[in-house]
Amino acid sequence: MASGSKLKALIDAADDLLADPAAASSDLLRESINQLKKNVEKLDALSQRDPDLPARQKIQNMSAEVVGSNPYSRLMALKRMGIVNNYEKIRDFSVAIVGVGGVGSVAAEMLTRCGIGRLLLYDYDTVELANMNRLFFRPEQAGLSKTDAAVQTLTSINPDVVLEGYKLNITTVEGFGSFMESLARPFKEKSSASPSGVDLVLSCVDNYEARMVVNQACNELGQTWIESGVSEDAVSGHIQLLIPGETACFACAPPLVVASGIDERTLKREGVCAASLPTTMGIVAGLLVQSTLKYLLEFGQVSRYLGYSALKDFFPTMEMKPNTQCTNAACVERQHEYVKKKPERDALARAKAEADRAVQDVAPLHEDNEWNITVMDDDDDKDVFLDAQTTPNSQILRGKSHTLAMCAEILPEGFLRELPDADDAFRKLDEAFVGGAAAQDNDLEELERQLQALNSD
């Protein structure tokens, strides 16, 4: 509520009343007007605490001090816990979020609360009550543009974050131009390790066309991005890391769970709409930002593809190699660059391995440290790739999947891919770990034998 200026007008009106000759003739009237003016001034002071104004001052440096007034204490504690080496570095990073809907808005709020340096938000849509079944937007924001409403709320949550709202449609020629321009502008004048002005792009759009545009932009820039999506029946979702030249791009092999390619406006026109749930969207946003934090702050492993199937609590992961026959020219160009740089990468890997060995010789590390955090290695050779190019279509993974019908219609001709079936996966996992259903009937010795066999490999 932009009540500040209205209250100022009321104070002016009270001053006009005081200047009126009639007021001069009555002490009581003057007193009443003065009282009224004072009340309006109090109200004006209160309005400074409106949600659209920052409720806390900016903080110069992130501190780990454990006091109730420090909004960063629980984040800086990640260093003491041995999870992140350099948490305060988060302030140097710039993240672009394309689409500020059910996933994008929550992702933006999470990154804002984490104290990210800069957020660029892109959307052309307006908040409406029909969005209230997902987190973030509030009913009183209905009618505002999603970018304005988001910037308003996020500023009040954390004024330390630099927020840039872009109300534009990236699928138009003009919109794409502005999108590319804004991505190129660097943050903090320091040269980023990233090829563009941002460190990561998060795609949180709800249609195929917009995903292909983000793919085009990131392929042209050589910019790493993470794609996200939720199915129209609201019970499946996914995130996918895309590194131009290194992984499959969105045109090489579309992800397993995507919207049907019909955008929201078309659906609305036809009087139908996709289902959505705050749970699924919140989980996908959480997984997306978790991957973002792991990628930027270099901890844990960033899954190349992580799916979520709510009905059976199934979370498949996998990897996809780029398609050398990809129809996207920029993708093929990035692939050639990536292949050319192999000797460079190998040399770096050798140097890193030697440095690691040197460190180990000085102070041998225990396999598990004080917090029992397993140190990750980033050995590419262990990865299991599903090669979209050489593996026959629809034979990569078979199984029943309720997402098939939805993605089939938008897959490039000849592509038909399915998620592994949750039941099969669980059964195989059970069998691998505890001997499956047989474990119930087998005697204790047999179970022990199976466990020992598993532990020995």
Place this chain on the structure above:
Amino acid sequence: MASGSKLKALIDAADDLLADPAAASSDLLRESINQLKKNVEKLDALSQRDPDLPARQKIQNMSAEVVGSNPYSRLMALKRMGIVNNYEKIRDFSVAIVGVGGVGSVAAEMLTRCGIGRLLLYDYDTVELANMNRLFFRPEQAGLSKTDAAVQTLTSINPDVVLEGYKLNITTVEGFGSFMESLARPFKEKSSASPSGVDLVLSCVDNYEARMVVNQACNELGQTWIESGVSEDAVSGHIQLLIPGETACFACAPPLVVASGIDERTLKREGVCAASLPTTMGIVAGLLVQSTLKYLLEFGQVSRYLGYSALKDFFPTMEMKPNTQCTNAACVERQHEYVKKKPERDALARAKAEADRAVQDVAPLHEDNEWNITVMDDDDDKDVFLDAQTTPNSQILRGKSHTLAMCAEILPEGFLRELPDADDAFRKLDEAFVGGAAAQDNDLEELERQLQALNSD
């Protein structure tokens, strides 16, 4: 900002001015006062849109109509998508959330946006800036009790939800009494299928003592509940469904990932604090409410235990039988009742199976329906149980887990349980599905052969 009453006072002040003899003597003055009064009235109307006042009117019946002003259209679409049969039934349900912190507040917001009937919120803590690294609370709410702040925000988001805030500590004798009383009060006067006045209890507390109290209350009432937790290093979490008598209770075998038993106040006193992330807490809240929706609206499968390990995107699931030697007397009592009712359950299952067969005979169902949703069966026999009582400790599942150190100290003597290792699990899953690392080197025919073998079982 509770400006409504202040504005009302301003209108009264303007009326007093009009009644003043001086005003009677000047048309201009009366006009000015009337204008001022009109402006205040406008402001008053605007203030109806303040965050602490409902920004939308209550809605009598949930509708599936696809218009921008319908906050329930995307939820009711779950029916058309074939996911939920009777979404509007959600208004009949009552859910108690114990602990309105990083997980509980987000869970409350999700259920509120889903249009749950009634929410009971329990917490004794106060909002502070140190909570701002998690979703939900806003800086301007610092100093308010968490229950007051939550009720304020949730009412403005969805005035259709009946909200009850209980500022109390359930671990005190008095607090426990009030907790039990409030759980017993029924909702909507209709007799619930639940043994208490609520349909489900969600535990979102941050310490062991409070979990044991929720466990005690639910065992006494025979009330099903879902426990949730996030590790102190902020990168692991879990949810666990507890059905008194049927599953392990919290005292039978504590969950795999729990806090160390040191509560937040103790930690603060010592100048240290646990780490937390909006991502992990948002994901755990999402999984918790997803399970809640599945449980209440009867769709999909509700995992008995679902873990989340952020570093490797690992989501273990498992089941635990109750411990007949459990130290909790109420748990043992519920177990006896459960055993006694076996013939009743068997008869029900037989009747259901026959009814299902009858339906199939009339109109044979396709395995996958129009939306390719696989119909779940709830055949208990397929479940793999890990029997906490008969399986030797620390041999149930072996593997490296960074949560071990944290849970070891609070497990009952002799219990030492570990999560399966994520790497092992992924490798075995890969091997089971695509022939593992070998798939990279083997030729196409070999891969095809392996895939066909997998598909045939």
